Amino acid sequence: MQRLDAINEASYLSVPNASIYRKIMRLFYREYEKMRFQLYREDIYALVKEEEEFSDYTMAQLEQDLDALVKWKNLTPIQDPGRVYTIADYKNRQYRYTMSEYAVEIERMTVRLENLFLESGNLSTNFFVRLERSLEEAEGMGQAPLKEVNEWWNLLQEDFKRLNQNYQDYLRDFYSGRADRLMKSVEFVLHKDKFIKYLNEFVQELQKHSRRIAQLLEKHMERMEGEILERVVQSELDIPHAVSEYRGNAEPSIRENVTGKWESLKNWFLDTPEHECEAKKVLQITNDVIRSIIQNAALIVQMQNWGISRKEDYRKFLELFLKCEDLEEAHRLSAHVFGIQKIEHFRTNEQRESDAVGKSVYEEAPAEFLLKPHTRAYREKKDRHGFADKSLEKLMQRQQYLQLAERQREVVFRYIRDNRIVFAKIGETVSEATKNIFLQWISLANMSPEGKGRTEYGQEYRLIRQEGNCVLRCEDGNLTMPAYVMEFQ
Secondary structure, eight states, X not given: XXXXXXXXXXGGXXXXXXXXXXXXXXXXXXXXXXXXXXXXXXXXXHHHHTSGGGTTXXXXXXXXXXXXXXXXXXXXXXXXXXXXXXXXHHHHOOEEEEEOHHHHHHHHHHHHHHTTTTSOOOOOSHHHHHHHHHHHGGGGGGTSOHHHHHHHHHHHHHHHHHHHHHHHHXXXXXXXXXXXXXXXXXXXXXXXXXXXXXXXXXXXXXXXHHHHHHHHHHHHHHHIIIIIHHHHHHHHHTSOOHHHHHHOOOHHHHHHHHHHHHHHHHHHHSOOSSSOOHHHHHHHHHHHHHHHHHHHHHHHHHXXXXXXXXXXXXXXXXXXXXXXXXXXXXXXXXXHHHOSOOOOOOOOXXXXXXXXXXXXXXXXXXXXXXXXXXXXTOOOXXXXXXXXXXXXXXXXXXXXXXXXXXXXXXXHHTTOBTTEEEGGGOOSOBOHHHHHHHHHHHHHHHHSTTSEEEOXXXXXXXXXXXXXXXXXXXXXXXXXEEEEEEEEO
């Protein structure tokens, strides 16, 4: 039965005087990292006084705070008999304080929470390679020493843990509110291709390695669950721990821990009758993220194009301005269309009819200036006109395309013998279009975990790789490729 009692060691994080308690515990933790496991109250008082906000802090307050932390079991007092010289010293209880195990882990957790947004996950594929290498070594763990078995098991679980945490931390950012707003901003379009390339590479590596890891798990499953896991448990029990020796038999908890980690590893790469494996879920989530990025980018581009279409609206407003009977009516129309505008003054080299300072700009004769952007990428836009009816041309092109596709289909299906295409037995020279269709079918089957695919003509097939390579003679050169065989249903 799991213990679900209140954790008293975490009380100092939320009490009203939490700032001073957290400061004391953080100082203890920093000294703990420096291998100073025990501190006198004078040492911790000197460290606290170095902070400006605790300039009025007294030794009496420190003693009260240390007693509270001892009460919550964050600190363990150890009486120092070496510093007792008088009865008064003995009554004053000269203590050294050390952090409890719970307190160390709690401070580690708070440090990590403070740096949570500074640490970024990643989709590194090196962990797949290392997991695959470790599982290939599983067969030799049956006769290996217990120490080597323990190191192998810890390395396997550490790689699996980091793989799991990294992908969760990385993909979690795409579902946060801040990332959702960022992906809908115009600036995100500039980085869209970089994200898509990064995610696509991860998807390809996941498809390739997850299939191999699943095969290794199925291959070694019986031996792992029957022999190797038992040796892993024995290797853990072979390591002496002071706490476990004090508490008694730790074998049930160790066995439960090892079995749970093995089940998690299996469920990540192997399907069960109740649930599909985690690798397929990650693949689906990653594809959803890629689809969301593309949709947001397309929406942003579409919104930008909407702004360009206002040109016709402005042309209509200009026509309304030309129809205004006087200047006052033009002012009212301008206020209605543009609202309160930020006025900008431009100086030109045109000759004025009068040099009077008080003469309004509306009383000046109009002048025209052609403005063009000073960029190399600028191209004058063409006037948009109506479109002609090209239905007949489209129909003819469609008929030509269907006829060409039908001829290509007949050519491709000539190579099917007994519902199979054996590339090693194709002796004639194939056309470039036929070669491209073959390569497309092979690529589609290789991307499928089952090695299956469906042609554009509706036939399902299975790709089988035989030993060795073959040469496919094509119009544009000879293609050396694995000796594939396609079986059609």
